Amino acid sequence: DAKTTQPPSMDCAEGRAANLPCNHSTISGNEYVYWYRQIHSQGPQYIIHGLKNNETNEMASLIITEDRKSSTLILPHATLRDTAVYYCIVRVDFVNEKLTFGTGTRLTIIP
């Protein structure tokens, strides 16, 4: 699997949009970009994933660059409950393919 690079930590003011970047310059054509988060040592929570088009769901938006070498997870209106470690993962599109976690970004929402 391709590796990802994320900043180790970020702060964001409550109510503002949190933009979390991820570099995946060696991503292959059949690899998706996934985002998970882990709140205070709970089990990781799936957020969103995409291949090449931008995606949006009730939790977040995922923006993938045209060359697919980087992406940004956007939490549109961050709340204190969004404080967590966010993991960007690339994974081939096979059923039951494993997830390889990197070190993630620790996002702190500031009141």
Next chain:
Amino acid sequence: SAVISQKPSRDICQRGTSLTIQCQVDSQVTMMFWYRQQPGQSLTLIATANQGSEATYESGFVIDKFPISRPNLTFSTLTVSNMSPEDSSIYLCSVELRQETQYFGPGTRLLVL
């Protein structure tokens, strides 16, 4: 999404003993995954467990240390054998309920003294 439970939620064990962790899912799933998260670290995959066959272990993990059972499509166990303080971690199971999305259990927090 899947409802995944793990037992025990936490435990404190003496070195040299073994602990069996249970993972129960509310839906039938083909594959179950077991991860370890050491203190302050990210998640590392231990093995994948397919019903009816032996688990597949990642590099650095062996069956004698982490035996896994998968008796049916909704249940799996991971045993941490002959524990040492280095085994103190959070152990998590996950499943892929629908294509491309994995869901995680709440984790089992293990402290080995």
